[in-house]
Amino acid sequence: xxxxxxxxxxxxxxxxxxxxxxxxxxxxxxxxxxxxxxxxxxxxxxxxxxxxxxxxxxxxxxxxxxxxxxxxxxxxxxxxxxxxxxxxxxxxxxxxxxxxxxxxxxxxxxxxxxxxxxxxxxxxxxxxxxxxxxxxxxxxxxxxxxxxxxxxxxxxxxxxxxxxxxxxxxxxxxxxxxxxxxxxxxxxxxxxxxxxxxxxxxxxxxxxxxxxxxxxxxxxxxxxxxxxxxxxxxxxxxxxxxxxxxxxxxxxxxxxxxxxxxxxxx
Numbered sequence: 641x642x643x644x645x646x647x648x649x650x651x652x653x654x655x656x657x658x659x660x661x662x663x664x665x666x667x668x669x670x671x672x673x674x675x676x677x678x679x680x681x682x683x684x685x686x687x688x689x690x691x692x693x694x695x696x697x698x699x700x701x702x703x704x705x706x707x708x709x710x711x712x713x714x715x716x717x718x719x720x721x722x723x724x725x726x727x728x729x730x731x732x733x734x735x736x737x738x739x740x741x742x743x744x745x746x747x748x749x750x751x752x753x754x755x756x757x758x759x760x761x762x763x764x765x766x767x768x769x770x771x772x773x774x775x776x777x778x779x780x781x782x783x784x785x786x787x788x789x790x791x792x793x794x795x796x797x798x799x800x801x802x803x804x805x806x807x808x809x810x811x812x813x814x815x816x817x818x819x820x821x822x823x824x825x826x827x828x829x830x831x832x833x834x835x836x837x838x839x840x841x842x843x844x845x846x847x848x849x850x851x852x853x854x855x856x857x858x859x860x861x862x863x864x865x866x867x868x869x870x871x872x873x874x875x876x877x878x879x880x881x882x883x884x885x886x887x888x889x890x891x892x893x894x895x896x897x898x899x900x901x902x903x904x905x906x
Contacts, residue, residue, distance in 0.1 A: 645724045646687055652796040655679045655720070656713050660791065663709050671706035676716060683720060693728045700731045707742035708749025713791055715742055717798025725802065757783075763835055836866035841905030854905075 662678035680701055688694035707715055715738060723734045761783040768776030842853040857864050873891070876882040882890075898904030 647683055647720060647724050647799065649796055651683050651686065652717060652720070652799050653792055655683055655716060656792040656795040658682075659713055659716065659795075660788075670702060670704045672709070672712065673702050673705040676705050676712070677701040679716060680720060687724055688728070696728060697723070697731060700735055703735055705738055705742065707746040708753060710753040710787070710791055711745045711749030711794070712742075713794035714798040715745060717795035718801055719798075720795070721799040721802030724799075753787075757787075767835065832866050832870050833863040836870060837906075838865040838869050839905050840865065841902045 656679075658681070659675065659679035662675045663672075665674040665678060666672060667674060677698060681698070684697045684701065685694055688697055718741070719734050719738050722737060723730050726733060761780060765776040765780040765783075768779065770776075839854050840857070843850055844853070845851075873887060877884065877887055895904065
C-alpha cells in the first residue's frame with residue numbers, strides 16, 4: 641500500500657553529501673552497508689517517526705550492500721524512492737532491489753568511472769601538462785568537480801525513478817556496459833601509442849654501415865616497443881598476479897638500468 645512521500649530534493653542531496661563523507665566506512669561482512677546506513681539515516685528518521693519502524697528500516701539498510709561508490713548514490717536514491725512510497729511493508733522489496741541492481745550498475749560504474757572517463761581526461765590533461773599547457777590541470781579539476789556534482793545529483797535522479805529503474809534500464813544495462821568496455825579498450829589502445837614513450841638506443845655496425853635498431857623497428861611497425869611493454873605489464877599483472885606497486889617499482893628499476901646501459905633512450 642503506497643503512502644504520501646515525505647522526502648524532498650534537499651533530503652536527497654543531504655544523503656548524497658553524507659555518502660561522500662562516510663564512504664570510508666567498510667567491513668568484510670556487509671561491505672558498504674555501514675556507509676549506506678550512515679548516508680540515509682536522517683532520511684529514514686524523517687520517514688519513520690515511530691521508533692520501531694525506524695529501527696526495522698535501519699537494520700534493513702545495514703544488510704549486505706556493495707557497488708561502485710560513484711554509482712551508489714543512484715541506487716540509494718531509487719531504493720529511497722521505493723521505500724518512501726511503500727513504507728515499512730516495502731523493506732523486503734527495497735533490499736531485493738538493491739541486491740538485484742547493485743551488480744549490473746557496478747559494471748557500468750567500473751567501466752566508466754574507474755576506467756574510461758578518468759583515463760581519457762587524465763591522459764589528455766597529462767599530455768597538455770607535459771607540453772607546459774596550464775589548461776591540463778584546469779581540465780582535470782573541471783572533470784573532478786563535474787563528477788562530484790553528478791554524484792550529488794544521482795540520489796535525486798534515482799529517487800524520482802524509483803522502481804522504474806528496472807523497467808527503464810532492463811537489458812540495456814548489459815549492452816551499455818559492453819559498449820563502454822569496447823570504447824574504453826579502444827581509447828586505451830590509442831593512448832599506448834601516443835602517451836607511452838619507449839625507444840631503444842641499440843645499434844649494430846656492418847662494415848662502414850651503422851644501423852639503429854629503433855629505425856628498423858619503426859620500419860616494421862612504429863610504436864611497437866610501447867605495445868610490447870604494455871602487453872608484458874598486462875601479462876604479469878593479470879596472469880602472474882604481480883601487484884601494481886611492485887610493477888611500478890620494476891618499471892622504474894628497468895628504466896634506470898636501460899637508460900644507464902644505453903638500451904633505452906629518450
